[in-house]
Amino acid sequence: MGVTKSDKFTEEQNRLASIAKALGHPARIAIIQQLKEKDACNCGDFVKEIGLAQPTISQHLKELRNVGIIKGTVEGTSVCYCISHDTWKECRELFAEWFNVDLGCSCC
Amino acid sequence: MGVTKSDKFTEEQNRLASIAKALGHPARIAIIQQLKEKDACNCGDFVKEIGLAQPTISQHLKELRNVGIIKGTVEGTSVCYCISHDTWKECRELFAEWFNVDLGCSCC
DNA sequence: AACGTACATTGCAATATTGCGATGATTTTA
DNA sequence: TAAAATCATCGCAATATTGCAATGTACGTT
Numbered sequence A, B: 001m002g003v004t005k006s007d008k009f010t011e012e013q014n015r016l017a018s019i020a021k022a023l024g025h026p027a028r029i030a031i032i033q034q035l036k037e038k039d040a041c042n043c044g045d046f047v048k049e050i051g052l053a054q055p056t057i058s059q060h061l062k063e064l065r066n067v068g069i070i071k072g073t074v075e076g077t078s079v080c081y082c083i084s085h086d087t088w089k090e091c092r093e094l095f096a097e098w099f100n101v102d103l104g105c106s107c108c
Numbered sequence C: 001a002a003c004g005t006a007c008a009t010t011g012c013a014a015t016a017t018t019g020c021g022a023t024g025a026t027t028t029t030a
Numbered sequence D: 001t002a003a004a005a006t007c008a009t010c011g012c013a014a015t016a017t018t019g020c021a022a023t024g025t026a027c028g029t030t
Helices: A011-022 A026-038 A043-050 A054-066 A085-099 B011-022 B026-038 B043-050 B054-066 B085-099
Strands: A070-075 A078-083 B070-075 B078-083
Touching (some): A011 A054, A011 A085, A011 B011, A026 A043, A026 A070, A026 A078, A026 B011, A043 A054, A043 A078, A054 A070, A085 B085, B011 B054, B011 B085, B026 B043, B026 B054, B026 B070, B043 B054, B043 B078, B054 B070
16 A cells, blocks of 8 residues: 555664665766765755755755765755765664675576 | 655665565565464465454565565465575665664764 | 745656455366 | 355545746846
8 A cells, every 4th residue: 555564674674775766866866976076055946966956955855864974064045965974874883784694596 | 646756766775675675564574474484384374373353464574585585385275485595695685784784983 | 034946845747556345267176 | 066265456535746927036137
């Protein structure tokens, strides 16, 4: 019924899934890519670069904020967005551990 | 309108996003985790372990197959699922490259 | 105070996702 | 060949996501 049964899974599984979910849209990938190249950007920068409407970008920024990957600081009339180093480190370690497994599959 | 404008993004951005999206559900995380531990499983194994209905598991398996992370081989009346080593390597490298960046953010 | 700028929020329409019962397809077994 | 086992697909309901126009909010400028 369109609702994920997250109580069936461990916290780690849910955390990993929600981070992956946040990265699961090209606009959000593009936002982070721009942040990696430019250090800090405000909402208008993303709108210009990505070419989606301002409310749409704002919503994508909100989702990235919700999982903690980015954070925004109000600076006068604009908001400076940048990557959260702590969460970034958490993600890097989570995914590295996740993928860095010696797969011993012998069935195919 | 509920439809992702993927033509606005690069192929790499779309690829990374679709892999992340496939990982963006705890049931699919649990499926892969089980595959990492047990080498090979059939659909019934996942149903038993995860506790979702068989059609639901089957659909999650399909999505993982669509991005190439897993592959299934028919073995008699059952289907042997295992991780695709090629795509696994691709994912590992994509994410490692993606996260392994020296962030020089100085704004916050 | 009035206006402009920058961003968030609201409300809406279109589409996608999640989950499952019922049913279909395929292979093995009796 | 009939029955059983295993999985995929269909069809549906509930909910989530995507995108945007309109509007709200907060700060700076004149």
